[in-house]
Amino acid sequence: MSATLAQTGLPSRKLEAWKYTDLRPLAALAPAAAPEIADIAALAADLPSFPGPRLVFVNGRRAASLSVPAPAGVITDLATGGDFAPFAPAPLAALNARLAQDGAAIHVPEGLDAGTLALVHLTIAEDAAPVFVHPRHRIALAAGATLTLVEYAGGRGVYWQNPVIEIMLAPGATLRHVRIQAEDRESFHTATIFVDLLAGARYDAFTLGLGARLARSECHARLGGAGAIAHLAAVQLLRGAQHGDITTVVAHDAPGCASRQTVKSVVDGRAHAVFQGRIEVARAAQKTDGYQMSQALLLSPDAEIDCKPELEIFADDVKCSHGATIGALDPEQLFYLRARGIPEAAARAMLVRAFLIDAIEAVSEAGARALLERAIDDWWEGAR
Amino acid sequence: MLEIRGLAASIDGKPILKGIDLVVPTGEVHAIMGPNGSGKSTLSYILAGREGYDVTGGEVRLDGVDLLTLAPEERAVAGLFLAFQYPVELPGVGNANFLRTALNATRRARGESELDAVQFLKLARAALRDLAMADDMLKRNVNVGFSGGEKKRNEVLQMAILKPKFAILDETDSGLDIDALKIVAGGVNTLRGPGFSALVITHYQRLLDHIVPDRVHVLAGGRILRSGGPELARALEESGYAALGLEAVGEDVAAIGAS
Ligand SMILES: Nc1ncnc2c1ncn2[C@@H]1O[C@H](COP(=O)(O)OP(=O)(O)OP(=O)(O)O)[C@@H](O)[C@H]1O
Ligand SMILES: [Mg+2]
Numbered sequence: 235m236s237a238t239l240a241q242t243g244l245p246s247r248k249l250e251a252w253k254y255t256d257l258r259p260l261a262a263l264a265p266a267a268a269p270e271i272a273d274i275a276a277l278a279a280d281l282p283s284f285p286g287p288r289l290v291f292v293n294g295r296r297a298a299s300l301s302v303p304a305p306a307g308v309i310t311d312l313a314t315g316g317d318f319a320p321f322a323p324a325p326l327a328a329l330n331a332r333l334a335q336d337g338a339a340i341h342v343p344e345g346l347d348a349g350t351l352a353l354v355h356l357t358i359a360e361d362a363a364p365v366f367v368h369p370r371h372r373i374a375l376a377a378g379a380t381l382t383l384v385e386y387a388g389g390r391g392v393y394w395q396n397p398v399i400e401i402m403l404a405p406g407a408t409l410r411h412v413r414i415q416a417e418d419r420e421s422f423h424t425a426t427i428f429v430d431l432l433a434g435a436r437y438d439a440f441t442l443g444l445g446a447r448l449a450r451s452e453c454h455a456r457l458g459g460a461g462a463i464a465h466l467a468a469v470q471l472l473r474g475a476q477h478g479d480i481t482t483v484v485a486h487d488a489p490g491c492a493s494r495q496t497v498k499s500v501v502d503g504r505a506h507a508v509f510q511g512r513i514e515v516a517r518a519a520q521k522t523d524g525y526q527m528s529q530a531l532l533l534s535p536d537a538e539i540d541c542k543p544e545l546e547i548f549a550d551d552v553k554c555s556h557g558a559t560i561g562a563l564d565p566e567q568l569f570y571l572r573a574r575g576i577p578e579a580a581a582r583a584m585l586v587r588a589f590l591i592d593a594i595e596a597v598s599e600a601g602a603r604a605l606l607e608r609a610i611d612d613w614w615e616g617a618r
Numbered sequence: 619m620l621e622i623r624g625l626a627a628s629i630d631g632k633p634i635l636k637g638i639d640l641v642v643p644t645g646e647v648h649a650i651m652g653p654n655g656s657g658k659s660t661l662s663y664i665l666a667g668r669e670g671y672d673v674t675g676g677e678v679r680l681d682g683v684d685l686l687t688l689a690p691e692e693r694a695v696a697g698l699f700l701a702f703q704y705p706v707e708l709p710g711v712g713n714a715n716f717l718r719t720a721l722n723a724t725r726r727a728r729g730e731s732e733l734d735a736v737q738f739l740k741l742a743r744a745a746l747r748d749l750a751m752a753d754d755m756l757k758r759n760v761n762v763g764f765s766g767g768e769k770k771r772n773e774v775l776q777m778a779i780l781k782p783k784f785a786i787l788d789e790t791d792s793g794l795d796i797d798a799l800k801i802v803a804g805g806v807n808t809l810r811g812p813g814f815s816a817l818v819i820t821h822y823q824r825l826l827d828h829i830v831p832d833r834v835h836v837l838a839g840g841r842i843l844r845s846g847g848p849e850l851a852r853a854l855e856e857s858g859y860a861a862l863g864l865e866a867v868g869e870d871v872a873a874i875g876a877s
Binding site (some may be wrong): 565566569570574575576578580581587589590592 | 622666669689690691693694695702705706708709710714719720723727776780852
């Protein structure tokens with residue numbers, strides 16, 4: 235089966251976009267069929283505590299009994315495979331297209347503020363491992379519609395979660411997308427997200443990567459209408475031998491659009507963080523405002539980060555900037571906290587929190603923010 | 619009681635402290651004065667447990683407990699407090715959160731119950747009032763954008779909240795305006811009593827007008843060269859270290875004493 239997987243297109247490191255992330259440990263797995271979970275109700279304890287409507291998928295299948303209906307007017311349906319024409323090459327998305335399973339189709343009608351909707355993925359692979367899951371979600375916001383989508387991925391055991399999310403934002407639509415990846419530390423998580431923004435649309439994404447043995451979050455945003463705005467923010471906390479990859483590509487195809495890619499990586503142990511950020515500005519995209527920043531905090535001498543910014547600019551009247559910082563905890567700050575009686579581990583946690591605070595505070599939705607805070611607290615608990 | 623016996627320490631092989639003997643009995647406040655670069659802050663940092671120093675000899679005990687083998691946080695919860703000469707800025711760490719975490723760590727170590735946010739705020743507001751500090755100091759990030767004097771007051775606020783049994787104030791008076799000096803001195807004086815002692819490091823007599831020390835020690839060139847009563851500080855203020863022959867011992871510190 236691993237040979238089959240490789241043939242069906244697991245990208246190798248020879249591909250420029252996969253230079254820093256090696257999928258061979260994934261290729262070595264032979265998938266088993268995802269088991270049906272007999273006692274779905276018992277999984278309620280695994281759900282993130284998050285109020286309001288939610289769509290829950292267990293091992294790639296919709297779990298209606300764990301779900302809470304979406305607000306009136308919002309259509310949530312099953313999406314399956316079929317026509318798929320990504321606007322950017324993405325080998326794992328192509329693989330997903332061939333193997334696609336259930337997914338959510340979410341549609342918010344014109345002008346509706348649909349509030350908050352959670353999209354939860356649980357993968358339970360304790361009995362039959364490894365389980366491969368290839369969900370495909372489609373999210374479409376009609377003109378002027380607004381939605382906050384809180385995505386959560388978790389599970390138990392050895393599995394590969396390979397979701398693809400296609401997002402269409404009509405003129406003036408706003409999607410706030412909070413993603414929490416808290417997969418089992420033995421698992422693999424690779425997500426590919428395509429966002430198409432029309433004039434004046436806005437996409438505000440925040441991704442938190444905590445789990446998985448190997449994770450990649452790859453987001454392609456295309457600003458196709460004047461005045462569209464995309465903010466792709468991400469935080470990844472890695473320890474042990476974890477590998478976390480944040481890849482973002484923003485294509486400015488229309489004039490007067492703004493984009494921000496901001497990534498913070500906290501890397502401990504022998505973990506390896508990757509950030510690849512690319513801004514493409516087409517000839518027509520005058521008055522583009524592009525910004526990209528990667529900040530990394532390395533907590534141990536064996537921690538690593540690879541950071542690859544790329545700017546490809548064909549318009550002449552643009553403002554694009556990028557930057558990267560790599561640092562360690564400041565020993566003076568650590569001593570100051572400890573001199574006040576705060577134990578070293580707690581002092582380190584406080585300083586890491588301080589490093590992340592502006593990124594987390596940018597998530598304005600209270601429920602999503604609380605969920606983020608809790609996930610980070612759990613991460614610290616696990617670190618001890 | 620703090621007992622320092624024969625304490626010698628160097629930085630990168632260069633001796634800074636060359637055998638300090640100093641005993642501060644419980645309930646007393648002692649002042650340390652001395653020329654720039656004489657080792658006063660080095661002594662403070664070594665007592666508090668900062669890294670980067672080689673202790674080459676001697677010992678330090680606080681109420682019989684060997685301090686030098688303890689981690690900084692263990693010293694703090696054992697009752698030691700250092701008001702830093704240069705307080706450290708902590709962007710992203712709220713002052714209230716910092717103070718409450720520190721207080722609860724201390725209370726936990728003493729076997730006392732932790733304070734919740736409401737109980738803490740009540741206590742902190744009272745401490746702020748005593749030091750004539752605005753409530754919004756709690757909302758700001760620790761020392762970030764604080765003026766020099768505000769930073770020093772924030773150190774004294776931490777001391778008031780943590781209630782140590784031994785405090786070292788390293789030039790807490792520098793940068794304070796005249797009113798603030800009195801307020802800060804008042805903060806120290808309220809703690810004075812049978813369960814509290816302190817080392818007050820200062821360059822100026824004016825602080826010692828408000829915090830009247832039991833003893834004054836002159837530290838120069840890494841040694842205590844003279845000890846006396848409060849009148850020693852006044853004599854130094856009048857004539858300086860050189861006139862009293864206290865600026866240097868040995869060639870390595872002569873340069874420092876002269877600078
Ligand atoms: N990290 C360091 N590396 C090298 N030398 C140092 C270091 N820290 C202190 N020193 C030196 O040790 C000596 C004592 O410094 P210290 O800060 O203790 O002086 P001080 O008495 O507190 O002076 P001041 O009155 O100016 O505050 C000085 O010569 C100083 O340059
Ligand atoms: Mg000093």
